[in-house]
Amino acid sequence: xxxxxxxxxxxxxxxxxxxxxxxxxxxxxxxxxxxxxxxxxxxxxxxxxxxxxxxxxxxxxxxxxxxxxxxxxxxxxxxxxxxxxxxxxxxxxxxxxxxxxxxxxxxxxxxxxxxxxxxxxxxxxxxxxxxxxxxxxxxxxxxxxxxxxxxxxxxxxxxxxxxxxxxxxxxxxxxxxxxxxxxxxxxxxxxxxxxxxxxxxxxxxxxxxxxxxxxxxxxxxxxxxxxxxxxxxxxxxxxxxxxxxxxxxxxxxxxxxxxxxxxxxxxxxxxxxxxxxxxxxxxxxxxxxxxxxxxxxxxxxxxxxxxxxxxxxxxxxxxxxxxxxxxxxxxxxxxxxxxxxxxxxxxxxxxxxxxxxxxxxxxxxxxxxxxxxxxxxxxxxxxxxxxxx
Amino acid sequence: xxxxxxxxxxxxxxxxxxxxxxxxxxxxxxxxxxxxxxxxxxxxxxxxxxxxxxxxxxxxxxxxxxxxxxxxxxxxxxxxxxxxxxxxxxxxxxxxxxxxxxxxxxxxxxxxxxxxxxxxxxxxxxxxxxxxxxxxxxxxxxxxxxxxxxxxxxxxxxxxxxxxxxxxxxxxxxxxxxxxxxxxxxxxxxxxxxxxxxxxxxxxxxxxxxxxxxxxxxxxxxxxxxxxxxxxxxxxxxxxxxxxxxxxxxxxxxxxxxxxxxxxxxxxxxxxxxxxxxxxxxxxxxxxxxxxxxxxxxxxxxxxxxxxxxxxxxxxxxxxxxxxxxxxxxxxxxxxxxxxxxxxxxxxxxxxxxx
Numbered sequence: 178x179x180x181x182x183x184x185x186x187x188x189x190x191x192x193x194x195x196x197x198x199x200x201x202x203x204x205x206x207x208x209x210x211x212x213x214x215x216x217x218x219x220x221x222x223x224x225x226x227x228x229x230x231x232x233x234x235x236x237x238x239x240x241x242x243x244x245x246x247x248x249x250x251x252x253x254x255x256x257x258x259x260x261x262x263x264x265x266x267x268x269x270x271x272x273x274x275x276x277x278x279x280x281x282x283x284x285x286x287x288x289x290x291x292x293x294x295x296x297x298x299x300x301x302x303x304x305x306x307x308x309x310x311x312x313x314x315x316x317x318x319x320x321x322x323x324x325x326x327x328x329x330x331x332x333x334x335x336x337x338x339x340x341x342x343x344x345x346x347x348x349x350x351x352x353x354x355x356x357x358x359x360x361x362x363x364x365x366x367x368x369x370x371x372x373x374x375x376x377x378x379x380x381x382x383x384x385x386x387x388x389x390x391x392x393x394x395x396x397x398x399x400x401x402x403x404x405x406x407x408x409x410x411x412x413x414x415x416x417x418x419x420x421x422x423x424x425x426x427x428x429x430x431x432x433x434x435x436x437x438x439x440x441x442x443x444x445x446x447x448x449x450x451x452x453x454x455x456x457x458x459x460x461x462x463x464x465x466x467x468x469x470x471x472x473x474x475x476x477x478x479x480x481x482x483x484x485x486x487x488x489x490x491x492x493x494x495x496x497x498x499x500x501x502x503x504x505x506x507x508x509x510x511x512x513x514x515x516x517x518x519x520x521x522x523x524x525x526x527x528x529x530x531x532x533x534x535x536x537x538x539x540x541x542x543x544x545x546x547x548x549x550x551x552x553x554x555x556x557x558x559x560x561x562x563x564x565x566x
Numbered sequence: 567x568x569x570x571x572x573x574x575x576x577x578x579x580x581x582x583x584x585x586x587x588x589x590x591x592x593x594x595x596x597x598x599x600x601x602x603x604x605x606x607x608x609x610x611x612x613x614x615x616x617x618x619x620x621x622x623x624x625x626x627x628x629x630x631x632x633x634x635x636x637x638x639x640x641x642x643x644x645x646x647x648x649x650x651x652x653x654x655x656x657x658x659x660x661x662x663x664x665x666x667x668x669x670x671x672x673x674x675x676x677x678x679x680x681x682x683x684x685x686x687x688x689x690x691x692x693x694x695x696x697x698x699x700x701x702x703x704x705x706x707x708x709x710x711x712x713x714x715x716x717x718x719x720x721x722x723x724x725x726x727x728x729x730x731x732x733x734x735x736x737x738x739x740x741x742x743x744x745x746x747x748x749x750x751x752x753x754x755x756x757x758x759x760x761x762x763x764x765x766x767x768x769x770x771x772x773x774x775x776x777x778x779x780x781x782x783x784x785x786x787x788x789x790x791x792x793x794x795x796x797x798x799x800x801x802x803x804x805x806x807x808x809x810x811x812x813x814x815x816x817x818x819x820x821x822x823x824x825x826x827x828x829x830x831x832x833x834x835x836x837x838x839x840x841x842x843x844x845x846x847x848x849x850x851x852x853x854x855x856x857x858x859x860x861x862x863x864x865x866x867x868x869x870x871x872x873x874x875x876x877x878x879x880x881x882x883x884x885x886x887x888x889x890x891x892x893x894x895x896x897x898x899x900x901x902x903x904x905x906x907x908x909x910x911x912x913x914x915x916x917x918x919x920x921x
Contacts, residue, residue: 215875252857255853257818258817259618263611263618263854266738267610267614270609282817283815283817284722284818287815288812288813291724295736355711355817356715356722360715
């Protein structure tokens with residue numbers, strides 16, 4: 178009788194241990210993503226969120242991280258600060274996330290930064306413009322993998338314009354009238370004379386603009402031979418199209434947002450250049466094939482728009498791989514401070530964060546334009562490395 | 567228990583009383599108890615949502631005074647909220663000003679803006695007045711954007727949690743208490759203001775300004791006072807928003823914010839403070855309720871992107887249906903529900919029944 182009791186007790190304990198182990202293995206690495214899936218900016222940020230979701234699904238299908246799945250909580254902030262704030266509060270206070278991700282307009286940054294600092298949870302800008310706080314010396318809690326790089330972008334863009342232009346350059350600058358875009362373009366305006374470029378017009382265009390012709394007319398009237406735009410895609414491309422409708426014959430350099438590859442094909446204008454940090458799908462790299470396969474599982478976005486989010490997924494995987502179980506935000510933060518990700522050709526080189534540099538130690542740019550003879554996007558300038566100090 | 571008929575008032579005290587019957591007192595006590603217990607029982611997310619509602623209530627009541635009672639259409643509401651928030655942000659950032667200084671300063675800036683942008687109301691009405699108040703939004707947006715750009719706050723000004731004596735307001739429950747107290751104070755202030763000479767003058771203005779002038783009401787002063795009072799309260803809401811959210815950014819005060827506040831008045835029921843409260847609750851919580859409803863549905867992950875797009879459209883569609891099917895707003899629904907119970911077994915209120 179006594180023997181049977183011990184036997185039962187042993188079996189019960191073993192069953193409890195197995196259940197506990199199973200439950201532990203099913204405990205996820207939980208991260209929260211607040212993204213502009215609808216509303217203003219959704220055309221840029223929804224594909225980023227989708228790519229991260231696809232990447233995480235693929236990661237979990239491979240067994241997750243250290244045997245634990247990654248749970249991605251996605252919320253739509255509609256690019257509204259109040260909703261982003263509510264999500265951030267929910268993520269840290271209710272869901273207990275290890276890390277927050279932002280893929281939205283800059284209007285949603287302050288409330289998420291505030292909440293991240295209050296709770297000591299790292300905030301990763303994955304597909305949204307990198308705030309300057311991630312540059313050296315970086316804010317301890319803020320990180321960014323996005324291709325955009327305020328200041329560095331304009332420095333590279335002006336150098337490119339100078340070396341591409343045959344003669345003197347009269348430059349017009351275009352921004353959207355939101356602080357982050359205006360600040361960058363104002364910086365480029367100040368910088369231009371040091372590159373021997375004459376700024377002749379600076380147009381800051383309000384977000385709900387139905388007609389870009391008045392701004393384009395001012396640029397044309399100022400005699401601009403080049404235009405440099407650093408703004409959301411709609412502002413860049415609508416200004417360019419308005420200029421062409423007015424008969425302007427100059428060259429236009431815009432930031433290569435995620436839809437740049439299809440847009441070059443739509444515009445088919447050899448003097449419309451785009452610069453950025455992500456390789457176009459026309460290079461058909463193995464990683465591009467992976468993205469296409471993942472997209473084939475079902476997404477409403479063109480696969481060519483998924484590279485930015487895929488890079489963020491790669492970074493997320495690399496970070497969590499460096500976090501032992503049980504995870505904490507502090508462990509995640511420590512892992513983020515020493516992460517190095519092989520981007521496998523999606524970028525010009527690896528993406529590396531250090532304790533003082535949460536942007537990347539080296540940033541790589543490429544410039545593309547449309548080529549009529551090849552009927553496709555071609556390189557106007559191959560990878561150019563810029564050291565971030 | 568009988569509902570107060572409103573016909574028989576036997577003393578001035580009864581005439582002035584805001585709460586008339588024991589049933590109303592009981593309902594008020596139950597509401598107070600519910601509001602008091604809420605922060606103890608609610609999740610952090612629900613508490614944050616409640617705080618958002620309370621902030622919206624302050625702004626909606628302020629706009630209701632101007633538009634719903636004084637009849638002055640304003641599309642500058644987001645501009646006034648931004649003015650209050652930026653006054654707070656700039657004073658805190660540049661001068662390290664404490665809470666007790668930024669709050670009255672925000673109110674003062676609101677008063678000045680209300681006075682200046684109320685002046686066109688002396689000559690303009692209707693759509694023309696609406697467009698003139700829109701100028702306020704764009705001017706404040708321009709100034710705020712300039713400040714952020716010139717001072718390098720490209721992602722907004724971050725604010726530390728305010729300190730009230732020894733208490734640091736860094737907890738959602740503390741904020742709930744403060745915002746509930748302020749919202750209740752604003753509601754009571756507005757309710758009483760509407761029973762004064764000033765409030766009655768506003769209502770007369772709204773109904774017919776020519777008749778109001780003929781009755782001896784100083785129309786210009788009444789219009790300006792409506793703008794000033796509403797603007798002060800709105801700027802205070804902006805100040806509290808800045809502190810609660812811990813940041814100030816012009817991108818948080820888009821024209822869509824103004825539209826949301828106008829929607830609160832229309833959905834809640836124009837010309838009623840209770841309508842402003844109900845509208846604020848509805849407009850703030852409705853998107854989250856849609857989120858919740860959709861989350862409860864078993865949607866495959868691969869369709870999740872479509873679901874977000876559908877949710878966005880559903881919000882607009884339901885708002886439209888609401889406006890078409892219930893033009894009296896939530897207040898109309900509230901009145902019908904209340905009357906059903908109060909009048910049972912009868913269906914209609916007697917002649918000249920109070921609402």
